[in-house]
Amino acid sequence: MKVLLAGGAGYIGSHTAVELSKAGYDPVIVDNYSNSSPIAISRCEEILGKSLTFYEADVTDKEALRAIFTKEQPDAVIHFAGFKSVDESVRMPLLYYRNNIDTTLSLLEVMREYDVSSFIFSSSATVYGENAQIPCVETDPTGGCTNPYGWTKLMNEEILKDAALAITNLRVVLLRYFNPAGAHESGLIGEDPKGIPNNLMPYVTQVASGKLPFLKVFGNDYPTVDGSGVRDFIHVVDLAKGHVAALEYAKNHTGVEIFNLGTGRGVSVLELVNAFVDSTGVDIPYEIVDRRPGDLAEVWANPSKAKELMNWQATKTIGDICADAWRWQSNNPQGYE
Numbered sequence: 001m002k003v004l005l006a007g008g009a010g011y012i013g014s015h016t017a018v019e020l021s022k023a024g025y026d027p028v029i030v031d032n033y034s035n036s037s038p039i040a041i042s043r044c045e046e047i048l049g050k051s052l053t054f055y056e057a058d059v060t061d062k063e064a065l066r067a068i069f070t071k072e073q074p075d076a077v078i079h080f081a082g083f084k085s086v087d088e089s090v091r092m093p094l095l096y097y098r099n100n101i102d103t104t105l106s107l108l109e110v111m112r113e114y115d116v117s118s119f120i121f122s123s124s125a126t127v128y129g130e131n132a133q134i135p136c137v138e139t140d141p142t143g144g145c146t147n148p149y150g151w152t153k154l155m156n157e158e159i160l161k162d163a164a165l166a167i168t169n170l171r172v173v174l175l176r177y178f179n180p181a182g183a184h185e186s187g188l189i190g191e192d193p194k195g196i197p198n199n200l201m202p203y204v205t206q207v208a209s210g211k212l213p214f215l216k217v218f219g220n221d222y223p224t225v226d227g228s229g230v231r232d233f234i235h236v237v238d239l240a241k242g243h244v245a246a247l248e249y250a251k252n253h254t255g256v257e258i259f260n261l262g263t264g265r266g267v268s269v270l271e272l273v274n275a276f277v278d279s280t281g282v283d284i285p286y287e288i289v290d291r292r293p294g295d296l297a298e299v300w301a302n303p304s305k306a307k308e309l310m311n312w313q314a315t316k317t318i319g320d321i322c323a324d325a326w327r328w329q330s331n332n333p334q335g336y337e
């Protein structure tokens with residue numbers, strides 16, 4: 001079965017390409033490399049020991065998509081192609097709304113022309129917004145997003161729900177990722193943020209490598225186990241396997257289904273730092289600074305629905321996440337450059 005991965009050269013897409021291929025699927029990667037490198041695809045090929053099909057194209061370009069659909073005849077689409085920086089989305093909201101929504105519309109329109117019905121979408125825990133109940137359950141209210149990036153995820157969910165109401169054979173799976181982290185255990189592919197990372201794990205690994213002097217821990221006065229923020233860090237390979245499960249699910253279900261992809265375990269920022277030191281032996285100097293605006297005290301998933309309906313659950317530990325993130329960072333201090 002051929003699966004088109006829009007944005008498949010990126011962090012989550014590249015890991016998913018590997019897991020799909022291992023599970024017997026035939027991934028077709030489409031990416032404009034706006035936040036990635038074709039080297040990620042060669043690294044996937046190295047892991048798999050075989051070549052992958054890929055196209056350099058903008059997913060908002062319907063003519064380019066049509067040419068790819070005509071040639072490849074995909075059976076399903078997984079949509080990772082979007083911009084993901086919260087800060088940047090506040091500074092450049094129109095760019096974010098345009099790219100993150102246009103990519104979805106273009107894919108859906110071309111899928112209709114080619115009678116492709118399965119669509120897996122990269123959503124985020126951010127859709128639960130600032131009033132999130134913890135642990136988050138798929139039926140919880142959404143909204144109250146604190147930035148344009150978050151709204152693009154929620155708007156995409158609404159677009160996909162409406163589309164599935166009108167197009168009766170559409171099979172949509174909305175995957176709400178919690179905090180993806182870690183890297184493939186080979187150390188060949190991983191997260192390659194441009195500039196100074198915003199997210200915790202790439203910041204920690206760059207402190208470990210000496211690229212950054214120390215970690216700023218955003219707040220130690222939250223009502224949590226040790227005062228620092230608590231999140232649900234999910235190993236990117238577990239997350240990638242969630243996409244394989246979602247494709248299997250979509251084969252037998254029309255309409256829309258939403259799944260949290262998280263571990264169901266909250267880990268605090270300071271616990272993560274300690275786990276990193278324990279599993280790598282590398283010290284992480286840190287300072288406590290003010291809370292970051294827009295952050296919540298705790299966000300973690302109730303992942304039981306994914307276990308029940310897709311037979312998927314995360315298996316890797318926070319120690320695995322740290323060890324694998326560090327292997328990637330130390331083997332590739334400049335990322336894919």
Ligand code: NAD
Pocket residue numbers: 006007008009010011012013030031032033034035036037057058059060079080081082083084099103122123124125177178179180
């Ligand atoms: P990423 O930036 O590494 O991957 C996205 C890929 O899409 C990149 O390779 C980029 O070049 C490509 N892309 C962007 N716009 C494109 C366009 N118009 N045409 C073609 N390619 C385009 O990000 P990621 O971490 O792999 O995230 C994948 C998806 O998951 C994103 O939609 C992101 O918003 C979502 N998500 C990520 C996280 C996270 O923490 N990483 C959390 C929740 C949701």
Ligand code: UD1
Pocket residue numbers: 084086124125126149150179198199200201203215216217218219228229230231269292293294295299
């Ligand atoms: C952030 C985004 C979210 C997005 C997700 C994945 C915000 C408010 N939320 O989630 O919309 O889907 O990334 O891209 O930006 N921390 C530090 N020091 C750092 C970095 C982070 O202490 O240098 C703390 C944060 O305060 C938080 C935790 O680490 O408690 C995780 O932060 P981060 O990795 O940025 O993820 P989220 O904030 O959960």
